[in-house]
Structure formats: structure tokens, C-alpha cells
Amino acid sequence: MILSTSIVRLRDKLPLTASTDDTLNQNDISKYTGEQKDILRKLTDASEPRASIESGPYTHHYLISNGVVYITLCEKSYPRKLAFTYLDELDKEFVNSYGHRLDSDDLRAFAFITFENYIQKTRRVYEDTRTSVNLDKLNAELQDVTRVMTKNIEDLLYRGDSLDRMTNLSSSLRAESSKYRKAAKKINFDAMIRQYAPVAGAGLIFVFLIWWMFLR
């Protein structure tokens, strides 16, 4: 089942349109909307143009085309090929209707919200995975093999984080160790002084006595 769909401009992550979800409860879906936002944040021009990211019982599928990201949340059992055909169809219709306005700078968020009607219609057509039309589409394309990269969402989200953490740890470790070295040197020096101070003092007194008694 296709649950929620969003269309976002790539360069500034401005949301252009989305489907209002009437299948999942507001509370359940907020976790996945948060994940969707995280994924969108990490996407750049150099990212993989088509990918599926698994997360719990659901999967996020996204497609980047002409500077626009089409992302949808589907159940894990929903065929991946069908999801991408769905996204392709949305892409074609969206560019057809609004392509010329996509680059303007003063576009407000959700400016093309009327497109939601088309999203709902297309979603209904794709919902039923048993219809023959959809089965044909399943068999015809080999998207799975050639174009789609599957990842796990934890890898995507935490990869950057752990590397950062490593660099932070190592630089802090280095700073701490240089501090310790300085402190250790200082302590050693102090200990040495303390050790030899009485001996040096006694020697000085002895020399002075000798001078006083014999060389005056």
C-alpha cells in the first residue's frame, strides 16, 4: 500500500506538494515523516537518483529528476518496481503541468497543492497490486536489477554521524594527551627539585663552612 507521497524541490528543500494522508493516524506517521525529512536533508545533486530505504515495516522510495525529488512511503511488501513506475508517472505529469514555474525564487511552500488530486487518483490506480495492468508493469521493467540501490536507513543516517564522532574523539584525545604530557613533565621537574633540594642545600652550607674556616 502506498501511504504518503511528497514532492520537494532539490536545491532548497522547498516542499511543492504532498498527499494528505488519510490512511495512517497522525501519531503513527510522525516518526516516518521525520525520517523522510532526514533523508531529504542528505540528498544533493550527487546522490543516487533512485533508491529505496527500508525502515521497520515500511520503505521509503525516492526519485530525483530535473531538480525535483519525488519521495513516497510504502509498505515493505509493496513491489519496488511498481513504486518506481508510480513515481515516474507523477514525475511526467508534474513536469507537464508545472515544469515552467519550478525555478522561480519566490515560490511559496506547497504552491502546487492542487496537484494532490492527481496524486490521489494515481495512488488509487496503483493500490491494487493484483490488477493485470499492474502485473504487466511489474514484469516489463527490470528496474530492480539495473537502477535501484537499496540501503538500510540506519546506515544512511548514522554513517555520517559515526565518522564525525570518530574525528571528534581523536582530536579531543590528542588535545588531552598533549595536556597530560605537559603536566607530567612539570611534575617530574618538581619532584626532581624536591629530591635534590636538601642535598644541594647541605652541599652549599658545607662549601660555605669550608670557605669560612679555611679560606678567610
Place this chain on the structure above:
Amino acid sequence: MRSTLNAVPTTNSLLKKSKLPFAVIIQPYTTLREDEAPVPVVSDSVISRCRRCRTYINPFITFIEQGHRWRCNMCNLTNDVPTAFDWDARNQKQVDRWSRAELNHSVVEFVAPPEYMVRPPQPLIYTFLIDVSAPAVASGLVATTARTILESLDRIPNKDKRTRVAFICVNQSLHYFSIPPPPAPSEPAMLVVSDLDEPFLPIPHNLLVPLAECREGIELLLNKLPDMFANSASTGNAMGPALKAAHKLIGNIGGKIVCLMASLPNLGIGKLEPRDDKKSLSAGAEKSLLHTQNSFYKAFAVECSKSQVTVDMFLFSSQYQDVASLSNLPRYTSGQTYFYPGWNAGRSEDAIKFAHEFSEHLSMEISLEAVLRVRATNGIRMNTFYGNFFTRSSDLCAFPSFPRDQSYSVEVAIDETIAKPFISLQAAVLHTTCNGERRIRVMTLAIPTTQNLADVYASADQVAITAFYAQRAAEKALSSGLPEARDLVVGKLVELLTTYRKELMTSNVGASAPLQFCANLRLLPLLFLALIKHVALRKTAAIPSDLRSAALDLLGTLPVKYLLQYIHADLYCLHNMPEEAGKPDEKTGEIVLPPKLNLSAALIERYGLYLIDDGQTQFLWVGRDAVPQLIMDVWGLPSLEHVKTGKTTLPVLDTDLSQRINAVISKLREKTGSIVWPNLYVVREDGDPALKLWASTFLIEDRADQGASYREFLTNMRERAN
């Protein structure tokens, strides 16, 4: 936005000493549709807000450091000015920052950037729950509703083409209608669910359908609806389960549920018993009659508010319908209760009234998923909020849908001494328009401060004070009881008079001094007397609790303009109108109204023709000695005996008087901020005594059953103040 005090005392002790209430009446929308009163819009999404108190930039801030920073007028923090204020990045040129709307107008609307959205903008959704039990069909409710909705389909706001509708008919079981979208054949199908304990949706799709797409199917359904239930003989009404089912249908998105009922819900959850036993209209039981009978209505209201669902109630019944319980749903979900007692479609006036009001209600450009927050200068705090909404956390008011014909008031408290020369109050409403845009409407008000008690009294706004006390009295009546509400109003008036006399009058007045009050508050005793004599609060055992509940609802939500008219009706003398009254004015083209009179029977001549209008009902009073020529001019009948009393429509004749009277009546019925279309009743002085009694209750300056006349009231006040 209107404050009760136009010179604010600097300390709390001064405010307490003056005994004047400090409150703000907030009405973000004054008309039902946006284009009738447009507000400047800042469309470039550059919203500058104070870093500490989150106030929006407004005309009362000061720029410092040659305009590089601005000082907030609420918390005195300096903030940076965003670069877009001076430089238009798109056209690459300098702009004058003072031409920006938010620095020049105190009411502006900002277009909200994505940070203000929790989810994509909600589409407008209407779910109609129509009662099709025998009483409803017999009174013609079903047929009139279907026809009105059909005619108003074009008026429902649908600019973004996403508006969706659903229909559920209710009698002893729930009837759902599935309307398949084109290209499937758009023959709507009815699905009946009789399980009331766990109402479920029979099919997942096609119950909630887009209006633009499935227009044909919806029209087919509405045409067939009256015939489908024409022979229904069931008297069951399972509105409670229907409400739960509708909530399940739209709960994930939000929207409006409109309930139209002509009988008491008597099946399933939310069942109500008729409890208006005439014997129990005594003082003690009266209070409990105003409370809800069944806790379902309060609990369900909270659930609805959380899922952004609003419930409106349209109630038509000739018998007890427990308006008190049912009106809890609209009250906490920012809806409204509309009560039509004894409605019957057979009377054309009733049908026209409902059709007009329902059509206006559907075409109202409401806002969705809204929240309201009021901020003020440091040292000032919002204390209590009054109106139809749900208070989520201490100062955030949640409105699943924001109507345009209601007003709200906030009581303000002064916590610390104010050192500035003026204070500011800002109300911000974050909402989604019915066209799918997320916007913020910001209203800012600046009021000077003073340390002088005389200034505080001289600047008090009696209209705002009355409006505030009307809302407080309505709330008090529901929480403590009617006598307490009346005592609250009268007690406050006595306090004000006493304080004025003690503090502000020169000392050489004796115990038998005349009653003194400052000029700007001199109508306050009259307005307060009108308030306690109003149907909602009047001390009498003769008013049915349904009428009282409906009146209390109106007191608590009417905009100030209509509230004043509601408690103090307008009385026009029609037989002695000046020449230009009733005809269009030369300059504005508006019909000129005749002058208004004081509400006293002493001014009513025995041969005269008068019009009493309180915004909800109109009375045409004909004196018993009216000349036959007058009757002929207005009704075309030879003499007074032939004039029928009661709810009627005035005939439009060729005579000058008839034309002018009809012009005046239709002008009074045009309202830009309210959906109400008043009914006209003809009252003869020598006619039906019940009708005459009803009309004379509007003449508040006179003595009535258990109510003092204006003169007696003032004397009483004088004694209590001395």
C-alpha cells in the same frame, strides 16, 4: 481588536482599585468572505520575530543603530533586521523598508514558510450528518437540507479543487453513501450499518469524495435523498454513533462535521433523556439543566479537537432537544450551535431562513487547523480566555477550524509595574486558509499607560466592557448558575459606581446625592440592565432550557456589533419616518434607516407602527388604534382585524410606505459578519397576548415580571452605591 481600557494603569494595585475589568475583545475576521474586507498580505515570507519573546515585527517597534537593528516593544530586546527589508533580492534593487505592510498596518497577514507547518495544508472537508428519522422527514428538514446543499455546492470554497464532502444519514441505523468517481458510472450506492456499538466504515474508499471530481454523483445523490427516506417511520436517532463514525472517517485529516437534527439522540452512545419536566424548572434544577447530561459530549469534543475536527450543530425541534448537552461539542471544537425551535418547512419563512443561513454558513471562508496566541509587553499576562475553542496549554487556543462570525475575549492581568509610556498587545492566528495556504494573521494594539485613576475611568470603553461581561456571565451561568451570573453583572456595576463616587467625586456630597458616573460610561447601567434582562439570564421560570442554552451560546460568541444589538434591540418608528428613511441615500446608495428610539413602552403610540430588531428576530408592532389608511398602505387590507399575527412575510405593495418599509427590513437583514436572517413577526397590540408579551420583553426600560424598570434599577444602584 478592542480593549476595555484605553489608558492602562501602570500597576496592578491601581487596576484593582479602579475595579474596572481589563480585557481585550478579539475578532480576527469581520466578514464572512475575505474579499469583503481584505487585509494586507506580506507575501515574501520574510518574517522578523523577536528572539526572546517571539513577537512579530509590528508598527510600534523602534529602529536603532541607523536601522541595523530593531528594539522589540514587548521585551526590549534588540534584534537584527533581516537583509530583505532593504534589498529586494529578486529584482536586485533597493527598497524602502517603510513601504512594507507589517510596519504600516496593525492587521497584516504573513504567508508562512515551511517551518510553521506540521503537515501539508489541510483540504476543506465537510461531512454532513443528516437526521432522517420520522420527525425530521415530517418537518421537511431532509428535503430542505438536500435542496440547500445542492444549491450551495458552488458556494463552498473550492479554489484549490481539493474540497471533499461526505454524507451520512442517521435514523436508527447509519446510512453511508458511496459515490464512485468518474469514469465509473456515478450512481451513488447506499450502505446501511445497523451495528451501533462499534460503528465501522463499510468501505474504505468513495465515502469521502472530492467535490470537483464527483460533482455529478453528489448532485444525483442530493436529488434522490428526500425520496429515499420519505416513508421512513423510525423514530430512532443514533447521532452519537454517527458522530464517532464520522470522526473515524475524517479523523486522520481533520475537517468539519455538520449535524442537522430534529429529534433527541436516543440510541447508542451519547443517548440523551428528555429531562425538561416542567416541574423541575424551579431554581435548583435549572442549573443542572444547563449542564451536559452525558459526559460523551465533553470527552468526544476533546478527541475531536486533537484530530482537528470541528462539529457544528443545527437543531430543529418542536420538543425538548437538550441543547445544553449538544452544544458542548461545538463549544470546545470551535463550532457553533444554531437553534431553530419548532421549525417546519411548510412555513415559507422558516424554509427561507434556514436555506439562507445554511448557504451562508457553507460559503463562509473558514480557516483550518488554527491556533491563537496573545502576547503582550513584559509585565502583562493573559489570564483567562472566553469563547468557543479548546485551550491547549496555558495560553495557546486551538481551533480545528476558525469561523468568521465569532468573537473571543481575553482577560488581562498586570503582574509588574509598567515603566513604559505605552503597552502593546499582539494576537497572532496561525492558520491554513480554505485555499490551502498556510498564513499568520497578526493584530497589534498599542495603548498608553497612566498613573491617574481619573484617566483610567475616562478612557474606559463601555461597549467592550459590556461584551466582556456578556461572555463572562454566559460562562458563569454554565459553571455556577443563573443567579450567580446575574449577581456578577449587577455586583460589578455597583462596585464601579461606588468606586467612582468614592475616588473621583469631590467630597462634599451627602448621602442622598444623585447617581454620578463619568460621561463615557453613562450607558453602562442601561447595557448591564439589558444583559440581566436578556433571555439567557432573565430571572423567570417561563423560559424553556433549550432557549436559554441557545441564547447563552450566542451571548458567548457573537461579534461585538451584533452582541449589542442582541441585548439591546433596535426600535424604529415606522409611521413617522423622516422622508429620506427607506430610500437609498444619494451619496452612498445605501438605504437610510429611520432613527432609533429608547426601548420604552412610553414611546410607543397607540396608533403607531414600530419595528423591533435584535438581530435574531424582528417584530412589527401595530398599535390598536392604527388608522385604516396605514393598514391599507402596508398590508393592502381594510382594517386592523384582518391583519394576521405571527411569523409572516410582509407583502410588497406599490404604495410608498410599503416600499420603504420593505427596503428597511431587507437592509436590516443584510449582514456582512453574520449568517443570521431574522424572522419577522407581526404583533398587534390587541392581538395574541403571548406574542405581545414576547415583544414587550424587548422593551427593557420597562418594568417586567420580576425585572425592574430602568428608573427603578438606577434608584436601586444609587442606594447601593451610597
